[in-house]
Amino acid sequence: MTNGTFEGLLNGFYSLAPEAVKQHARALYPYQGPGIPEWLRTSAFYGDSIFNCNHAWLAKAFRNSYRYVFDMPPAFHGQDFPYTFYTGPNNRVANDTATIIHQKYITNYDIHGVPGCEQGACFP
Numbered sequence: 001m002t003n004g005t006f007e008g009l010l011n012g013f014y015s016l017a018p019e020a021v022k023q024h025a026r027a028l029y030p031y032q033g034p035g036i037p038e039w040l041r042t043s044a045f046y047g048d049s050i051f052n053c054n055h056a057w058l059a060k061a062f063r064n065s066y067r068y069v070f071d072m073p074p075a076f077h078g079q080d081f082p083y084t085f086y087t088g089p090n091n092r093v094a095n096d097t098a099t100i101i102h103q104k105y106i107t108n109y110d111i112h113g114v115p116g117c118e119q120g121a122c123f124p
Contacts, residue, residue, distance in 0.1 A: 002038060006038065006042045009045065009046060010025055029041045051077070068105070070083070073094070079092075082099075083103070
């Protein structure tokens with residue numbers, strides 16, 4: 001991944017944006033120089049553009065909304081699937097207890113409309 005990767009993503013997502021907007025994005029996600037992994041900057045920009053801005057807007061638009069941050073390492077998008085659809089021991093699941101709690105949050109939300117509390121961990 002190079003500095004060009006970030007530029008390609010920026011220009012691909014915001015091809016019609018004025019240059020001032022792109023400069024602002026470059027200021028928010030600056031090139032860190034040699035030796036700093038470029039994927040950190042690119043993935044932060046991608047995550048903010050695709051996920052974080054959308055969930056922030058949805059949370060403001062709908063009063064009764066919830067979101068969760070799945071942070072079981074390495075915690076990349078989509079890696080919650082083995083936890084969500086857990087049916088027993090799985091080499092992609094690091095913590096079976098966390099899996100059961102995760103599923104209970106989802107089930108409580110489906111049944112009651114709120115995620116609820118599990119083992120002292122509550123959604124605000």
